[in-house]
Amino acid sequence: MLTQVLEILKELVGELSKAVKNARAWVKVLLAAALSCALVGAGVFWGIKLAGPPDIALGGVDLASSCIALNYETNDQQFCSSRIDLKAACNWQYSRTDLAFRFTSASAESGVCYAPGKRPLGGIADMRGYCKYAFRPSISVDAANANNVWTCREKIDMNLACQLRYRRYEGVEARNEDGVWQCYQVA
Known part of the structure; x- marks a missing residue:
């Protein structure tokens, strides 16, 4: 060849x-x-x-702290996430403050928003919109249904995680070295 x-x-x-x-x-x-x-x-x-001078190794990435700084509750190796407060999502969608939320079956798609007096208004039509509202100013937040649980989640930006971890906002980059993320100050 x-x-x-x-x-x-x-x-x-x-x-x-x-x-x-x-x-x-x-x-x-x-x-x-x-x-x-x-x-x-x-x-x-x-x-x-x-x-130029060599890049300076700063250390590893702290995903949990990065996600907490962005107001998320949990993380895995790829995403920051928080469980959606479905009552809050109902109130956001219908521009109210007095609504309740209940599932009508075991499916995460069966949720209904209720007005006082148990009057059904309908479901939540825009989970993504609610997540964008709840986690503004993030532009990459999305809604996801995992194991019948609705969450707002955002793919972790490893460079941002390094910047937050080491409080350096210019010239910092993340590198994946054999499956482990490391932060560097780029010269």
């Missing part, structure tokens, strides 16, 4: 060489200028990266 790739590249370079030899003078000048700019640009980029 590698031999075939090298043969194709060799053939391509040969054809490019022929095309450049037969090209007009102004085309050759433009190609030379473009190649020079590309080489200088690559040299400057790699020169700066190689000449």
Whole structure:
């Protein structure tokens, strides 16, 4: 496979060489200028990266603290989450403060909002909207039904988790090293 790739590249370079030899003078000048700019640009980029100070290892990521800082109750390896207060979601949807919530069956999809006097108003039509309201200003929060439990959840931003953990908000990045997230101050 590698031999075939090298043969194709060799053939391509040969054809490019022929095309450049037969090209007009102004085309050759433009190609030379473009190649020079590309080489200088690559040299400057790699020169700066190689000449700069090394990145500083800060330590690991604290997912629990990061999620708590964003007002979530729990976390796993990927998401911060909080159980949805379904009564609060009813009141948000219907712009009220006096509603109750009950499931009509074992299904998490069977919930109904009730006005005083046990008058049913309907279900919660916009769980995602409620989560966006409850966890504003987050833009990536979503609603999820896991094991018949409604939660608001947000995918963990590992870079943000590092920034919160080490209270450094610029030049900090998270890196996954063999399945373990580590934080670095990037030089």
